[in-house]
Structure formats: C-alpha cells, structure tokens
Amino acid sequence: MTAINWAALNAAAKAASEQAYAPYSQFPVGVAVQAESGNIYYGCNVENASYGATVCAERNAIAAAVVAGERKLSALLVYTPQRNLTPPCGMCRQVIAEFFQPDAPITSSNHLGEQQSWNVQLLIPDAFTPMYLAASAKINKDS
Template identity: 45%
Template structure:
C-alpha cells in the first residue's frame, strides 16, 4: 500500500472517534516515522476552551509514548471545502520532530487535497537546532 494511502486510512479511522461536540469539526491526523510506524490521533474538544487537543498533537503524543522521536510525513484530514492545515501551535509541535522538508498532506473525506513541506507551512521556524550548544 502507498504510504500516503496508509496515512489517509489511519487518519480516517481515528477521525471517527474524534470528540467534537461543540464545533462538530472532527479531525484525524496520522504520521509516519522513518522506521515505517504510523501513529494517529483525533481532536478532543473541551467545554473550557482552549483546553482541547488537536489531532496532530494526539498523533505526536502516541509517537512519543512508543519511543519514536522523528516525523517523516503527516496527513491531516478534516471536512469542508477549505484545506484543514495544521494550526500554528501544531506546526510548531511538528517542527520539534520534523525538518523543513517533511511532507504535510492535507485531505478531506474523499481523498488528498494538497501536499506541503513543513518549511512552506512554517518558514524560518525556530526548532531544536536553534538551541544546540546552549
């Protein structure tokens, strides 16, 4: 199976379990590590905004809990005509574990809509390399 298709299927499956009673906007995310492992997460809203969790953060947490530390690619899946790209905070979360060339795929329920590099979504990002030697 193609890796983007595998990410799409994982994000689609987890998206069905999103907890979005306030916005009604369910999001699923799946990431691929260099080892070939796939981790997924769904958004979890909370009545006390902004304490909810983005799908991307859930996928990253699952990756970290398994002992992996690097994102090769990520796919984010949401509804609507507009692209569901990672929010600013999630772009920074992704940057912690991925370089500027990492592919970020954006999809809707019917399939892939666009692919970006992390560098295009978060140019001139501050990351772990900025703190090396300090």
C-alpha cells in the same frame, strides 16, 4: 528511510477522525503520522468546554508516536470530512517542526478524495527549533 504509505496514512487518519470528540466546533479531525521506522501513529482532536484545554489531532498523533519511542517522523496527513482542505494550526506547526525535517511532506485530505500538500518549511518558515536553544547555551557559556 521507508517509503511513505499515503494510503495507510489516509485510512488511519480517516478512522481517527471518526473518533474525534468535537461537540463544540463540530469539526472532527484525524491525523496519521509515519515515523522513519515506517510505523504509523494516529490521533484525533479532543475538545474541552474550557477551549484552551482542547488538544488538536496533530499533537495527539505526534504524542502517540513519541510514547512509542519514535523521535524522527517523516510524513503527516490531516483528514477532515470538510469541503475545505485544512492545514495544521499554528501551535501544531510548531510541534511539527520539532519532530519533522523541513522538507517533510504534510498533506491534507478530505472525504471528497481531494488533497493538498506542503512541506514543514512552507508551513512554518524559520521555525523555532532545538538548534536555537543549543546556540543560546553556547553563547551563555562563552559570556
């Protein structure tokens, strides 16, 4: 596995946050993910007047990696130009659990250079993952 390039992740996430479309919340977010291949992908939040149609930066960055053919991601960095360090929301945590190992680092940084880190297991313990679907399929076949 490639070493995590935190400086590149932070720079990409910061640049992505500058492209965020956040006219309602005024809360721009940029995210960068590093795949196991070493490639870095990024995304920003894109809000919508119909709030439910808003897509978070985390899901946009992960989608960019998936579009490029990546399936195994190794690190994620959330950047916000806010005083408070911001972890991913619940919906994003579920998507993160799909593509990252439980011990994968998730880091939040801000414009003050502060950082806080977690791992996937800490952010979403007992996540619903594909293993539960496989177990269900086996049970249904055995019935």
